[in-house]
Amino acid sequence: MSREINAEDITTAIADLAVSSNRTLPNDVAVALAAARNNENLPLAQATIDDLIKNQHIAAEQQLPLCQDTGLAVVFLEIGQEVQISGGDLTTAVNKGVAQGYIDGYLRKSIVSPLKRENTNDNTPAVIHTTIVPGDKLKITFVPKGGGAENMSRLAMLKPSAGIEGVKKFIIETVREAGPNPCPPVVVGVGIGGNFEYAPLLAKQALLRQIGSKANDPDIAVLEAELLTAINKLNIGAQGFGGKSTALAVHIATAPCHFATLPVAVNINCHVARHQSVIL
Amino acid sequence: MSDIILNTPLDKKQLQSLKIGDKVMLSGIIYTARDAAHKRLVALLEKGEELPFALSGSVIYYAGPSPTPPGKVIGSVGPTTSGRMDDYTPVLQEAGLAATIGKGKRNQAVIDSCVANKAVYFAALGGAAALMAQCVKEAEVIAWPELGAEAVRRLRVENMPLIVINDTTGDDLYVKAIKVV
Numbered sequence: 001m002s003r004e005i006n007a008e009d010i011t012t013a014i015a016d017l018a019v020s021s022n023r024t025l026p027n028d029v030a031v032a033l034a035a036a037r038n039n040e041n042l043p044l045a046q047a048t049i050d051d052l053i054k055n056q057h058i059a060a061e062q063q064l065p066l067c068q069d070t071g072l073a074v075v076f077l078e079i080g081q082e083v084q085i086s087g088g089d090l091t092t093a094v095n096k097g098v099a100q101g102y103i104d105g106y107l108r109k110s111i112v113s114p115l116k117r118e119n120t121n122d123n124t125p126a127v128i129h130t131t132i133v134p135g136d137k138l139k140i141t142f143v144p145k146g147g148g149a150e151n152m153s154r155l156a157m158l159k160p161s162a163g164i165e166g167v168k169k170f171i172i173e174t175v176r177e178a179g180p181n182p183c184p185p186v187v188v189g190v191g192i193g194g195n196f197e198y199a200p201l202l203a204k205q206a207l208l209r210q211i212g213s214k215a216n217d218p219d220i221a222v223l224e225a226e227l228l229t230a231i232n233k234l235n236i237g238a239q240g241f242g243g244k245s246t247a248l249a250v251h252i253a254t255a256p257c258h259f260a261t262l263p264v265a266v267n268i269n270c271h272v273a274r275h276q277s278v279i280l
Numbered sequence: 281m282s283d284i285i286l287n288t289p290l291d292k293k294q295l296q297s298l299k300i301g302d303k304v305m306l307s308g309i310i311y312t313a314r315d316a317a318h319k320r321l322v323a324l325l326e327k328g329e330e331l332p333f334a335l336s337g338s339v340i341y342y343a344g345p346s347p348t349p350p351g352k353v354i355g356s357v358g359p360t361t362s363g364r365m366d367d368y369t370p371v372l373q374e375a376g377l378a379a380t381i382g383k384g385k386r387n388q389a390v391i392d393s394c395v396a397n398k399a400v401y402f403a404a405l406g407g408a409a410a411l412m413a414q415c416v417k418e419a420e421v422i423a424w425p426e427l428g429a430e431a432v433r434r435l436r437v438e439n440m441p442l443i444v445i446n447d448t449t450g451d452d453l454y455v456k457a458i459k460v461v
Contacts, residue, residue: 044301044443048405051441055408059356064410068346068356068429106355108346108429117316119428148361148384148406180454181361181384183406235458239383239406241301241443242457272407 003080003136005280007088010138013278014097017142018073019105021276022065025056028211029187029248029273036185036238036245045243049185052238052271067272070107071144073098073126074204080135095124110147129201141208141277149186149270152178155200158262167192167264168227174266175231175247180240183270187211188231188250191265193257203267206251208275215252224250238271248273283441289337290378292398300453302444304402310339310381310440312433314360317424318368321432325375332423332432335376341404342382344429345413354419354435358409359383362401366390373397385454386446395450402442403453415440 025033030053037049059066075094085093099122102109109123133139154174158166171190178186191202214221227250237243248271257263286294288308298304311333313321324331342362346355362382369380370393378399383406386394394401404412418436425431445453 044303047303051405051408051411055405055411058414059410062352062410063349064352064413065346065356066410067407068344068358068409069360070346106347106349108344108355110344110429121428146407151361179385179458180403180406181363183383236454237457239403239443240385240454240457241403242453270407 002082002084004084004086005138006086007090007093009280010085010090010093010140011097011100013140013280014075014094014142015101015104017140017276017278018098018101018107018144021142021274022070022105022107022144023059023063025066025272026275030056032211032248033185033271036248040243040245042237042243044241045237045245048238048241049245065107066274067146067270068108069110069146069148070102071146071274072111073123074143074145075126075128076141076143076205077128077130078133078139079130080137081132082136083138091128094126094128098122098124098126138280139277140280141275143208143275146270146272149182149268152182153203153265153267155196155263155265157196158264160260160262162262164223167262168230170264171227171250171266172230175268176234176236178268179236182268183272184236184240185238185245185248185271187269187273188227188247189267189269190250190252191267192252192254192263194255194263195257195261196263198255199263199265200267202253202255203265206253207267207269207273209251211249217254220252220254224252288339290339291337292378295378295400296398296448298400298444298447300444300447300451300456304442304444305439306339306442307438307440308436310341310435310437312341312343312345312435314342314344314430315364316427316430317432318365320424322368322371325371333434335372337376337378339379339381340372340377341435342380345433346409346429348419354413354416356409357413357416359404359406362386369393373399381442391446391450391452394446395448398448400444400448401446403445404440404442412440
């Protein structure tokens with residue numbers, strides 16, 4: 001038995017997600033920012049986070065995007081293997097939704113050709129990641145990813161001899177070198193293992209995990225806590241002005257890798273850690 | 281910590297009294313310019329041609345706003361990463377640019393140029409773009425509308441909250457912040 005999902009419904013869902021995800025922070029991110037504010041002693045750090053929180057209220061009241069950089073549209077599609085898409089092709093449906101959301105929602109169109117830098121004028125194409133899963137549903141997750149934090153993200157193909165110490169060093173150094181540029185407090189997504197293209201995808205997916213949740217693997221959960229403590233001792237602080245709030249969370253996803261390799265990817269998200277999902 | 285009030289055009293003597301970490305409320309006229317506009321501004325300067333705005337005492341805000349919704353002055357308008365404009369900044373400061381506003385680190389050439397030209401670099405609040413938009417009272421594209429969000433805009437701002445990152449003595453708040461334990 002297959003279940004039919006109309007391409008037009010996918011377009012509408014994407015357009016709605018584009019607008020709402022750019023105006024509203026996920027609740028876990030808002031809660032983490034408020035907790036970071038309460039943890040600060042420095043007046044400048046407190047005032048800075050207060051303003052970031054105030055920004056959420058203004059964006060909601062005035063229906064403005066939280067950040068002028070409304071990002072490149074990263075779209076995760078978890079497609080139930082019993083789903084059949086009718087009335088159009090999936091990629092076109094997604095990109096139509098992105099164009100509609102960014103034009104109708106007064107979101108910035110930031111996508112250009114890489115060398116000539118010519119704007120596509122509707123923020124397409126999206127970067128689309130599809131996985132086929134059991135069931136007859138389609139889960140769409142929309143992630144507007146800003147350029148500033150993306151520019152501070154890194155991939156390393158470490159030697160296996162670097163081990164866990166090498167992994168920790170690379171993650172901390174990436175956050176240290178980024179400093180104020182990616183708009184801290186940041187969320188640090190880490191992918192360890194896989195291969196050259198899979199580690200960064202794991203890192204991006206790790207950004208979507210609920211802040212405050214623990215990794216399933218207890219060893220990884222300990223590593224996350226240790227890294228968060230170390231990163232928040234860097235004193236970069238909110239906006240790089242100093243303080244304890246350099247990162248709200250470190251989330252690590254792992255996958256087995258070739259025995260000759262140790263890939264590590266660090267994908268940084270700004271404090272406007274936007275993402276929203278819907279299930280069709 | 282009381283806020284320091286500044287009005288444009290900036291007086292370089294007043295800028296010399298600013299120190300890193302100072303909180304400033306800026307009012308007056310500022311101009312938005314990002315990567316593409318900077319390339320064009322510097323090209324005009326090198327050819328000895330007139331710029332879209334007078335540089336002397338001026339302020340550039342590294343920002344590309346989201347589109348203006350109906351009934352609003354401007355869309356969300358927070359700062360972009362300043363480091364991408366580093367290569368263009370010293371030559372503009374030599375020609376009179378008094379302050380730049382953005383977020384993130386500047387290179388040593390810009391820090392040295394701030395000292396040599398008595399210019400300052402301010403941070404606005406990255407990601408707090410709806411809040412920053414509330415300070416903008418008038419906005420108008422004055423050059424290169426084909427650049428869209430990257431066009432040069434003339435903004436009239438009131439009480440724009442800024443933090444001094446690089447002052448006229450060569451100090452850097454970002455460097456100092458991580459040294460304090």
